[in-house]
Amino acid sequence: MQVTSRSFVANAKKGLADANLQTALARLSTGFPMARLAAIDRMPEFERLRDDAVAIKDHTLANLDAYLERYEEKVIESGGHVHWAADGQQARDIVLQICRDAGARTVTKGKSMITEEAGINEHLEANGIEPIETDLGEYIIQLRDEPPSHIIAPAIHLSKEQVADTFVAEHTDFAPDRDLTDPRTLLEEARAILRRKFIAADVGITGANMLIAETGTSVIVTNEGNGDLTQTLPKTHIVVASIEKVVPTLEDATTILRVLARSATGQEMAVYNTFSTGPRRPDDLDGPENYHVVILDNGRSDMLGGEFNDMLRCIKCSACINHCPVYKAVGGHAYGWCYSGPMGAVLVPGLLGLAEAHDLPQASSFCGRCEDVCPMRIPLPRMLRAWRTKSYEQGLGSKTSRAGLGVWAYFARRPLLYRPLMRLGVAALAALGAFRGRGRFSWLPLAGGWTTSRDLPVPEGRTFVEQWKRGQR
Amino acid sequence: MKPSNPDFRRSNVLGNIRKSFDNSDKAKSDRFAAVDARIRAQRPNVVPARASGDAKALLALFITQAEQASATTARVDDPNDLPQAVLAYLTANALPPRLKAAPHAVLENIAWSKQPSLDMTFGATLGDDEAALSVAFSGVAETGTLVLHSGPESPTTLNFLPDHHLVVLRTSVLAGTYEAAWSALRNAGNGAMPRTVNWVTGPSRSGDIDQTLLMGAHGPRSLHILILDDKKTI
Amino acid sequence: MAEQPPIDRPTPPHVGLFATCLVDLMRPSVGFATARLLEAAGCRVSVPESQTCCGQPAYNAGDATDARAIALNTLAAFEAFDYVVAPSGSCAAMIRVHYPRLFADDPEILQRIQALGKKTYELTSFLKDIMDTVEINANFNGKATYHDACSGLREMAVKEQPRALLGDVEGLELVEAAESEACCGFGGLFSVKYPDISTKMVSDKTDVLIATGADMVLGGDLGCLMNIAGRLKRRGSTLEVRHVAEVLADMTADVPPIAGKDKA
Numbered sequence: 001m002q003v004t005s006r007s008f009v010a011n012a013k014k015g016l017a018d019a020n021l022q023t024a025l026a027r028l029s030t031g032f033p034m035a036r037l038a039a040i041d042r043m044p045e046f047e048r049l050r051d052d053a054v055a056i057k058d059h060t061l062a063n064l065d066a067y068l069e070r071y072e073e074k075v076i077e078s079g080g081h082v083h084w085a086a087d088g089q090q091a092r093d094i095v096l097q098i099c100r101d102a103g104a105r106t107v108t109k110g111k112s113m114i115t116e117e118a119g120i121n122e123h124l125e126a127n128g129i130e131p132i133e134t135d136l137g138e139y140i141i142q143l144r145d146e147p148p149s150h151i152i153a154p155a156i157h158l159s160k161e162q163v164a165d166t167f168v169a170e171h172t173d174f175a176p177d178r179d180l181t182d183p184r185t186l187l188e189e190a191r192a193i194l195r196r197k198f199i200a201a202d203v204g205i206t207g208a209n210m211l212i213a214e215t216g217t218s219v220i221v222t223n224e225g226n227g228d229l230t231q232t233l234p235k236t237h238i239v240v241a242s243i244e245k246v247v248p249t250l251e252d253a254t255t256i257l258r259v260l261a262r263s264a265t266g267q268e269m270a271v272y273n274t275f276s277t278g279p280r281r282p283d284d285l286d287g288p289e290n291y292h293v294v295i296l297d298n299g300r301s302d303m304l305g306g307e308f309n310d311m312l313r314c315i316k317c318s319a320c321i322n323h324c325p326v327y328k329a330v331g332g333h334a335y336g337w338c339y340s341g342p343m344g345a346v347l348v349p350g351l352l353g354l355a356e357a358h359d360l361p362q363a364s365s366f367c368g369r370c371e372d373v374c375p376m377r378i379p380l381p382r383m384l385r386a387w388r389t390k391s392y393e394q395g396l397g398s399k400t401s402r403a404g405l406g407v408w409a410y411f412a413r414r415p416l417l418y419r420p421l422m423r424l425g426v427a428a429l430a431a432l433g434a435f436r437g438r439g440r441f442s443w444l445p446l447a448g449g450w451t452t453s454r455d456l457p458v459p460e461g462r463t464f465v466e467q468w469k470r471g472q473r
Numbered sequence: 474m475k476p477s478n479p480d481f482r483r484s485n486v487l488g489n490i491r492k493s494f495d496n497s498d499k500a501k502s503d504r505f506a507a508v509d510a511r512i513r514a515q516r517p518n519v520v521p522a523r524a525s526g527d528a529k530a531l532l533a534l535f536i537t538q539a540e541q542a543s544a545t546t547a548r549v550d551d552p553n554d555l556p557q558a559v560l561a562y563l564t565a566n567a568l569p570p571r572l573k574a575a576p577h578a579v580l581e582n583i584a585w586s587k588q589p590s591l592d593m594t595f596g597a598t599l600g601d602d603e604a605a606l607s608v609a610f611s612g613v614a615e616t617g618t619l620v621l622h623s624g625p626e627s628p629t630t631l632n633f634l635p636d637h638h639l640v641v642l643r644t645s646v647l648a649g650t651y652e653a654a655w656s657a658l659r660n661a662g663n664g665a666m667p668r669t670v671n672w673v674t675g676p677s678r679s680g681d682i683d684q685t686l687l688m689g690a691h692g693p694r695s696l697h698i699l700i701l702d703d704k705k706t707i
Numbered sequence: 708m709a710e711q712p713p714i715d716r717p718t719p720p721h722v723g724l725f726a727t728c729l730v731d732l733m734r735p736s737v738g739f740a741t742a743r744l745l746e747a748a749g750c751r752v753s754v755p756e757s758q759t760c761c762g763q764p765a766y767n768a769g770d771a772t773d774a775r776a777i778a779l780n781t782l783a784a785f786e787a788f789d790y791v792v793a794p795s796g797s798c799a800a801m802i803r804v805h806y807p808r809l810f811a812d813d814p815e816i817l818q819r820i821q822a823l824g825k826k827t828y829e830l831t832s833f834l835k836d837i838m839d840t841v842e843i844n845a846n847f848n849g850k851a852t853y854h855d856a857c858s859g860l861r862e863m864a865v866k867e868q869p870r871a872l873l874g875d876v877e878g879l880e881l882v883e884a885a886e887s888e889a890c891c892g893f894g895g896l897f898s899v900k901y902p903d904i905s906t907k908m909v910s911d912k913t914d915v916l917i918a919t920g921a922d923m924v925l926g927g928d929l930g931c932l933m934n935i936a937g938r939l940k941r942r943g944s945t946l947e948v949r950h951v952a953e954v955l956a957d958m959t960a961d962v963p964p965i966a967g968k969d970k971a
Binding site for chain 1: 726728730731732733734735736737738739742754756757758759760762764765766767768769770771773776777780784808857858861862888889890892893894895896897898899900901902903904905906907908909911933934936937938940941962963965966967968
């Protein structure tokens, strides 16, 4: 996937002008939040579940090395293999090797953000192995060669007409004039095509929402069942998961599942929650013969114990994205990579570097809705600000903005200078405003960012502090 | 050791994680002790009060929740009524009277020949079966969820490949909460997990096309739960 | 947000009025309305001259050094009062919620900063939650809708208080906007650093405000209100915008609404 986070502003502009996208965003930004509220309403223990989920993750992160070792022991005990990868490159090498050992020609994939992050698909393709995304949304964007625009609804930016056009262009075995106006026809077509791919695949790759240390189990969560077909039918099942996915017990996994779907789509539970432990057993009637887990770090160990530690509690539910007014305005592609919205704005600079992703933490009004709805109580605005502090220290960002702020701060720290300067400035602006006569400016030099689309009120003319001091009321 | 060496990679990743921790012998051993204690304890966190009550209340809750998730349910009083209940579903859905069934003890002692028009085969499916019949290990009333797991009597493919999935849920294995279902599974397997445990809540669906919810994305289009009253309580 | 512990109230309480830089510079009438309300509630009001800004612009830009220096200026100016009241949720939150984070490494100053934060309030929350015997004597004939500014709402638990106070205003009919809690797109410097996105947000906000059929938009944060008023005017809307203090203090005749009044 080509990273375009550097072009956030240009990407955002495109998103704002995209009528199809804006329709989709308007719908998702009311639909998901309302569904979430309804689900929470039906679960009186929701806040306590959140508290417990936070405690589970905090405890696990504080003992992460031990949990990962215990998890590994259990995977091996059940007949699986564990591989460790420090970064995306190592993960790619490992996955490729397993696929080669399996003689794989085609590989089906359950929806997995970590495999996007690690660039697994491109690597397989470059080495003559065909990866096939099976989550309906991921399949559609794979056909279109686009990145996902949302971490659980990857094709949410597309209208059904756009999907139909794509199917007509890519599914050339079907009659080109067939009627695909009903979404049901699109679903049936994808189902038929992917069914053949599921059955033919030599290897199935999934992510894992959680890894359970008690039992050496990987957990996937889907509504479609594609993850299950991916991991049950082929001879080899590969799980790719990052280090912070581990949780202690089945009970702990259950608690997190109780807040996951409710926070994501407002469902009580996703349709399929699947717990997988090792390969098929000798007397099983189906299932993969080989089970591999690739545990990937890719920058998470650097976050442990630091300013961004709490981000490791993320369960990828997308609640923050669904409630974010910035995401609602610009959509997921604006962020330039596979993670978007507030969680993307926190994660991406850590994974790609601030220079690449500078705008992401800056493009926030700090409304705080993300933190409000995050089931894991991650202090997202605080972390965005932490990135801004690093940016400032590194001298990144607009020089003009920094200079302007510097001037303001210089005076704001020095009340004796501030007062007379502000008195002058305010009086001047008020005089200019009086000259114009309307109580507002529709244009002001240096204020283009504001006045392009908004009028600017004229100041009253004298400062409050000065008037008060003079006994004026 | 080369970077491509698996042992190197392992100690590299664990080493990077440990950088954030106190790695004195005592601290490390304390961590492992805390971890092992928590794993052993298998302590439930807060359990919703919703799924408490007597067997009758739980069953009512299960049915409400399952139907809310777009499953359909039917009550079956006796195992030998299953063939008729299955045939009724297939007929009502204009499906041929053919079924791939799990070779489960509950199903094998039934007189399927009572419905001679019903063509039953037992085993896993390769994808050619339109309808399948499984037996649930457990049910969770809290969300109307079925618990199925892989095994010699319960192929996982039946849960995902056929268009129509019928599942027998015995009232004796209906649990209120997930916690109760996990306890039952731990006891049944002598602590060993099966290859796959599936929580199934309604039929397969996707909202990926135009945010329109459609059933039958890749998994079954329909989930029909045959609630078999075997008159014991959990 | 945790409830503040009850503070032993000497009578009359001496309140340091934190005007906020926007009120001080752009719309002093909000400051006078605030003072009137505080005095009507039985407080003695002072306006320390050395106040400048709460420091949010520097803080949110990642300039912790300047933010700390500005915070120390605020501390020096306001430390001595019984209460610090600001006609702004975001400035009050800056002092109460964020100042302590700036001094996490300095226990001595941190203690003083925390003490300052404990007695710092947004105006409507102060009037309702602390001085709950306040009497509102105001008239306003018309429909108004209230915009919940983000900081006030999420960091200072300001939600019911302004509505309760507005309930006492004679003739005022309060209507709720859909998405009253959605961000207006101000976010301080965000509004000028990412103007396209900010404009989209304020356009969505003004859509729902206009749809209420109200005559007036009220709120507790001048930055939001300037943003909303500016966009309404540019859209040619006659919907008026004022700070809630102006209505509660019955001072709407004294000064035109934010961004001026258009002739009918």
